[in-house]
Amino acid sequence: MHTLAEPIQIEHNAEIPTWFGVGGRADRLVRPANVAQLRRCIELDPSARILGDGANLLVDDEGVVELVVAFSERDLCKWWFDGPKGDEPGVVGAMAGANLPRLILDACRRGRSGLEGLGGIPATVGGAARMNAGGSFGEFAGAVRAVHAIDRAGRDVRLTREQAGFGYRQSALAELIIVWVELELGEDDPLKLRARLKEVMEYKKRSQPMAERSAGCVFKNPTLLSDLPDIASAGTRVSAGMLIDRAGCKGLGIGGAIVSDRHANFVVTSDGAGARDVIELIDEVKRRVHDTYGVTLEPEVVVWRRDA
Numbered sequence: 001m002h003t004l005a006e007p008i009q010i011e012h013n014a015e016i017p018t019w020f021g022v023g024g025r026a027d028r029l030v031r032p033a034n035v036a037q038l039r040r041c042i043e044l045d046p047s048a049r050i051l052g053d054g055a056n057l058l059v060d061d062e063g064v065v066e067l068v069v070a071f072s073e074r075d076l077c078k079w080w081f082d083g084p085k086g087d088e089p090g091v092v093g094a095m096a097g098a099n100l101p102r103l104i105l106d107a108c109r110r111g112r113s114g115l116e117g118l119g120g121i122p123a124t125v126g127g128a129a130r131m132n133a134g135g136s137f138g139e140f141a142g143a144v145r146a147v148h149a150i151d152r153a154g155r156d157v158r159l160t161r162e163q164a165g166f167g168y169r170q171s172a173l174a175e176l177i178i179v180w181v182e183l184e185l186g187e188d189d190p191l192k193l194r195a196r197l198k199e200v201m202e203y204k205k206r207s208q209p210m211a212e213r214s215a216g217c218v219f220k221n222p223t224l225l226s227d228l229p230d231i232a233s234a235g236t237r238v239s240a241g242m243l244i245d246r247a248g249c250k251g252l253g254i255g256g257a258i259v260s261d262r263h264a265n266f267v268v269t270s271d272g273a274g275a276r277d278v279i280e281l282i283d284e285v286k287r288r289v290h291d292t293y294g295v296t297l298e299p300e301v302v303v304w305r306r307d308a
Contacts (some may be wrong), residue, residue, distance in 0.1 A: 096126025
């Protein structure tokens with residue numbers, strides 16, 4: 001296996017920044033400068049955990065023992081339009097660490113359509129691909145042509161959109177280290193695209209606690225296994241936030257974590273909160289919704305634990 005001669009710098013007892021603003025630290029953390037150093041990280045620890053924007057992540061208070069690989073350096077965060085040589089019109093390449101909101105804004109300014117419905121989703125491109133990020137106005141998978149990754153043995157992998165196993169808030173990419181993503185974008189009037197992006201952002205600002213510390217929606221919207229009177233019939237995907245609200249959980253708090261009054265599928269944290277507060281609140285919301293409706297909510301937020 002290829003081994004990089006250049007040493008990589010390992011930070012010890014390092015902070016793992018997340019949008020919740022709580023949680024434990026990394027025993028070891030590395031910020032690879034390029035793909036070669038990323039490969040070296042996987043050699044050092046094939047079970048390494050990949051850190052993007054931390055927007056959909058909760059780290060238990062005890063932290064994690066595995067090597068944490070932060071996609072924060074420029075070469076792993078860039079993107080380019082029309083292919084690396086400028087000879088592939090409509091094709092956008094984005095490294096896994098690329099900031100999705102900034103990429104969306106750049107695409108809209110250039111008159112490239114297909115991402116504007118994802119406005120307001122805090123994520124890196126790699127994280128967006130892994131969980132097929134989306135909402136009421138579209139999903140990331142709709143713009144994907146292919147995903148380039150490294151497996152845990154250091155081998156290169158390229159998966160087309162069809163091979164990537166995209167579904168509702170999921171993909172077949174969880175065990176891979178996403179390196180970059182090929183996107184196919186259409187063409188449209190930049191003013192029209194920016195107006196659409198503004199509409200999406202304004203809707204989210206009205207309906208979600210975007211100014212508070214949270215990780216976005218905590219739970220996936222469930223598909224009902226049986227009819228629920230006054231809600232929907234079996235086979236219908238329903239709003240997790242609506243079920244949480246109707247189960248009386250809005251405003252419910254444990255320690256410094258609370259179910260948002262603005263949107264019940266958001267948990268927000270205050271000063272002094274711990275990750276354990278959030279975890280216990282998530283478990284309590286799950287219990288109340290199940291007791292009320294017989295529906296088992298599946299978390300959308302990823303939780304890192306030292307023992308799992």
